[in-house]
Amino acid sequence: MPEHDNEPFYVISVVAKMLDLHPQTIRHYDRLGLISPSRTAGKMRLFSKKDIERLEQIHSFTSVGVNLAGVEMLVNMMEKMVTMKQEMEEDMKKMQEELEAMHEHFYGE
Numbered sequence: 001m002p003e004h005d006n007e008p009f010y011v012i013s014v015v016a017k018m019l020d021l022h023p024q025t026i027r028h029y030d031r032l033g034l035i036s037p038s039r040t041a042g043k044m045r046l047f048s049k050k051d052i053e054r055l056e057q058i059h060s061f062t063s064v065g066v067n068l069a070g071v072e073m074l075v076n077m078m079e080k081m082v083t084m085k086q087e088m089e090e091d092m093k094k095m096q097e098e099l100e101a102m103h104e105h106f107y108g109e
Helices: 012-019 023-032 049-062 068-107
Strands: 045-047
Touching: 012 023, 012 045, 012 049, 023 045, 023 049, 023 068, 045 049, 049 068
Parallel strands: none
Antiparallel strands: none
16 A cells, blocks of 8 residues: 555545545544544544545445444454465565575576
């Protein structure tokens, strides 16, 4: 995910309109720890694109009847899967580099 996706730009009213969610619903998700928007010095919530994507995931699960405890488990599992995929890709890249180095060493190509 690009670094700028983590930059907090959006206030709660804009996010609520973007996602067609009530601001109180978003605040509730924040209180439950399902999302963690940044805060200004005046305690105003600011949301990044990553926060908005997470809210979209939460909303998609709740709209089909998944309760918030289930949503938390699903979102956490999805984040773990993304992390594991990134780690596997890094490991594969390292192994490919090692194979190329071994090939170079043994075959001089």
